[in-house]
Each structure stands twice: as C-alpha cells, then as structure tokens.
Amino acid sequence: MTEIVIERLGLHGDGIAAGPIYAPLTLPGERVEGDITGERMETPRIVEPSSDRVKAPCPRFKRCGGCSLQHASDDFVAKWKISVVETALRAQGLDAPIRGIETSPAASRRRAVFSARRTKSGAQVGFHVRGSDQIVEIDGCTLLHPELLAARPIVAELAKVGGSRKGELSVTISLTQNKLDVLVTGGKPLDDKLRMELGPLAEKLGLSRLAWDDETVALRHPPAQEFDGILATPPAGSFLQATRHGEDVLRAAVLEAVGDAGYVADFFAGCGTFSLPLARKAEVWALEGVREMIQALDLGWRNAKGLKKMKAQVQDLFRNPVIAADMQKLDAVVLDPPRAGAQAQVAEIAQTKIPVIAYVSCNPVTFARDAAVLVKAGYRLNWVQVVDQFRWSSHVELAARFDRA
Numbered sequence: 001m002t003e004i005v006i007e008r009l010g011l012h013g014d015g016i017a018a019g020p021i022y023a024p025l026t027l028p029g030e031r032v033e034g035d036i037t038g039e040r041m042e043t044p045r046i047v048e049p050s051s052d053r054v055k056a057p058c059p060r061f062k063r064c065g066g067c068s069l070q071h072a073s074d075d076f077v078a079k080w081k082i083s084v085v086e087t088a089l090r091a092q093g094l095d096a097p098i099r100g101i102e103t104s105p106a107a108s109r110r111r112a113v114f115s116a117r118r119t120k121s122g123a124q125v126g127f128h129v130r131g132s133d134q135i136v137e138i139d140g141c142t143l144l145h146p147e148l149l150a151a152r153p154i155v156a157e158l159a160k161v162g163g164s165r166k167g168e169l170s171v172t173i174s175l176t177q178n179k180l181d182v183l184v185t186g187g188k189p190l191d192d193k194l195r196m197e198l199g200p201l202a203e204k205l206g207l208s209r210l211a212w213d214d215e216t217v218a219l220r221h222p223p224a225q226e227f228d229g230i231l232a233t234p235p236a237g238s239f240l241q242a243t244r245h246g247e248d249v250l251r252a253a254v255l256e257a258v259g260d261a262g263y264v265a266d267f268f269a270g271c272g273t274f275s276l277p278l279a280r281k282a283e284v285w286a287l288e289g290v291r292e293m294i295q296a297l298d299l300g301w302r303n304a305k306g307l308k309k310m311k312a313q314v315q316d317l318f319r320n321p322v323i324a325a326d327m328q329k330l331d332a333v334v335l336d337p338p339r340a341g342a343q344a345q346v347a348e349i350a351q352t353k354i355p356v357i358a359y360v361s362c363n364p365v366t367f368a369r370d371a372a373v374l375v376k377a378g379y380r381l382n383w384v385q386v387v388d389q390f391r392w393s394s395h396v397e398l399a400a401r402f403d404r405a
C-alpha cells in the first residue's frame with residue numbers, strides 16, 4: 001500500500017501524482033493510498049479528500065464507465081475544462097481570450113451507444129463497467145435524455161433477436177423528429193431470416209429507422225434532425241452534436257463569428273448543422289468527406305424554403321484540402337474537424353486573405369496547433385467559447401473566432 005498526493009488531472013480525467021502515477025476518480029490535492037501496478041493505482045482509497053469532491057449524482061457512478069468526473073463539483077469541472085484549453089493554447093505560445101464555458105444540462109444527451117448481450121434468460125443492456133468489457137445494467141442515468149433511457153427494453157428486444165451468445169451488440173440510438181433512429185453493430189450477420197424478423201420488430205417497437213451494420217432494414221418515417229428549424233435526415237449513425245443545448249451554443253457562436261459574411265465555406269460540414277442555418281443569410285459552400293452526409297445536407301437544403309445558394313461537395317479535406325487559390329472569394333470559413341484537427345486545410349487557409357474564421361473543435365490540443373499556424377500567418381484569435389456537451393466526461397469542446405490583424 002503506497003500513499004501519493006494527486007497534483008493534477010490528465011486529459012482523460014485521471015488524477016496524476018509524481019512519477020507519474022495515474023489514479024482514477026481522484027482530484028488535485030487529495031492524499032490517496034493503494035497498490036500501484038506499473039504507472040497506475042487502480043483502486044485508490046481517499047485518505048484526505050479535496051474540498052472540490054462531491055457525492056456523485058448518479059448512484060452507479062463508481063461502476064459504470066459512462067462518466068468519469070461525477071466526483072468533482074460542477075465549478076471544479078468548469079474551471080478544469082477552461083484550463084485544458086488555456087494550457088493547450090499557452091503550449092503554442094498563444095493567449096487564451098476565453099469567454100467562459102457553456103455546460104449542457106443533465107439528462108440532455110440525445111444519442112447513446114448501449115452495449116447489450118443475449119443471455120440465457122433474456123438480455124443484458126447497459127454500459128461498460130469502468131475499465132472492463134463487462135456490462136453494467138443501468139436502471140437510471142443522469143446523462144441521458146429520458147426518452148433514450150426509456151429505450152432500454154428496445155435494445156433488449158434487439159439483442160434477443162439478433163445477438164449471439166458470445167458477441168456483444170452495440171446499439172446506437174438517436175432521438176429524431178420522428179421517434180427513435182437505431183443502428184446495431186456486432187450482432188448476427190444479416191441473412192434473409194434475420195431480415196424477415198427485424199422488419200416487423202422495428203414496426204412493433206415503433207422505430208423510425210432500424211439499420212443493421214450498414215444496411216437499413218426498416219424505414220417507417222424519415223429520422224430527420226432539425227438544425228435551427230431546417231430538417232435534414234442523416235445517414236444511420238452519422239455524426240450529431242451530442243446535445244441540443246451544445247448544438248445551439250455552437251451554432252450561435254458560429255453565426256456570431258461569421259457575422260454578415262456573404263459567402264461562407266463550411267469545412268467538415270456533416271449533414272448541415274451549421275451550413276443550413278448559415279444559408280439563411282449567406283451563400284454557402286459545404287464540404288464533407290462522407291458522401292451520404294453531404295447528400296443529406298443537400299436534400300435538406302432543397303426541401304427548405306428561403307435559403308440562399310448552396311454548393312454541397314464531397315471532399316477528403318485531409319488528403320485533398322481546398323487550395324488557397326480556390327478560396328479567394330470567400331468572406332468567411334467555418335471549420336469543424338474531427339479530433340485530428342484540420343492541419344492540411346488550415347495550411348491552405350493561412351495563405352489566403354479570408355477576413356474571418358469560425359473554428360469549432362472537439363480537441364483543444366489540435367485546435368491550438370492549428371490556431372498557431374493561423375496566428376503566424378497574421379490572424380488574431382479574437383475569442384474562445386468553451387463548450388461542455390459531454391458533461392461529467394473529460395471531453396472538452398470549443399468554438400473560436402479569428403480575424404485578419
């Protein structure tokens with residue numbers, strides 16, 4: 001048994017003591033003891049708690065791997081997430097003009113990935129136990145929207161019909177304008193018999209869409225999403241901002257950053273979260289790597305009324321970024337890349353005179369790397385809005401504005 005003092009939190013939310021020794025579910029300043037294997041104290045006992053320690057709102061927190069920061073006060077988590085962004089920017093020699101943090105409310109997550117297994121007596125449905133592939137069955141959840149939580153019997157039915165006794169099903173459920181949109185992976189291979197069973201089951205369960213691996217087996221209603229009042233129907237399982245609140249905050253930041261720009265490019269546009277609302281005021285050039293997503297965006301634009309011109313284009317922006325010469329007419333660009341950031345596209349933008357950039361990021365480290373390139377090229381980082389739509393996890397998101405100095 002060794003005693004250690006936690007100095008800081010790592011990017012995954014674990015406490016870190018000198019060594020480094022990583023201790024989950026601990027906070028800076030806490031004295032903890034336990035057995036150390038390699039660099040980890042897997043089950044630390046708290047000897048002296050931090051004043052930021054709180055009773056976890058969820059009784060399943062210790063076991064369930066869904067959340068990692070419920071043992072810390074909301075105030076601590078907010079300050080810590082802001083500090084993650086500040087640290088990433090300072091590491092690149094940049095000031096951090098941070099406006100504050102917007103945190104999504106409890107019970108607002110609109111998509112969940114349930115784990116499920118067929119068992120002798122029925123099915124097991126829940127999330128993974130922390131650090132394990134066992135499933136913890138949940139009878140409540142502080143994160144999920146109540147309609148998602150109520151979907152557990154649906155997951156169980158799907159596991160009973162399509163789960164194998166050995167494998168584990170991954171069932172992604174999204175709330176839509178029309179009931180639930182469900183994607184199952186890891187189940188039995190889809191053959192004619194299973195197809196025949198799943199169609200009526202989707203009907204009985206009242207799903208809008210049921211997709212099994214990459215095949216849609218039932219489509220009763222279009223599983224549309226509403227982006228600021230404009231409807232688009234994303235392909236099964238494709239990217240969606242985690243909460244309605246998070247989407248609203250990010251969209252407001254993007255629209256504010258872009259201002260009255262007349263011609264805007266939206267890089268990594270997805271199904272149109274930003275492109276569609278932007279098109280109310282500006283001509284938009286939307287670029288995205290997944291063909292089905294850009295098709296959804298384009299169809300959403302065609303079905304909407306009163307939007308300005310939209311050019312929707314499939315393009316791999318890592319391998320084949322839009323070159324500077326093709327961006328000279330733009331008044332603003334929006335970037336919302338995956339965690340890897342937008343290195344190649346930013347290198348091209350840095351060579352333009354585009355007046356304004358709105359950058360939405362789910363990874364402060366790659367954001368800071370890209371921001372440094374823009375600042376070196378003469379852009380100013382005007383502000384950063386930190387966004388916490390993955391409440392009680394270590395994820396940190398942000399929206400930022402740059403202009404030309």
Ligand SMILES: C[S@@+](CC[C@H](N)C(=O)[O-])C[C@H]1O[C@@H](n2cnc3c(N)ncnc32)[C@H](O)[C@@H]1O
Pocket residue numbers: 239240241268269270271272273274287288289290293315316317318319336337338362
């Ligand atoms: C964080 S999501 C943002 C999507 C959209 N802006 C939204 O808010 O819904 C990142 C998007 O980048 C797309 N993407 C990932 N790699 C890409 C690449 N190499 N080229 C173009 N798009 C890519 C993903 O398909 C995804 O839609």
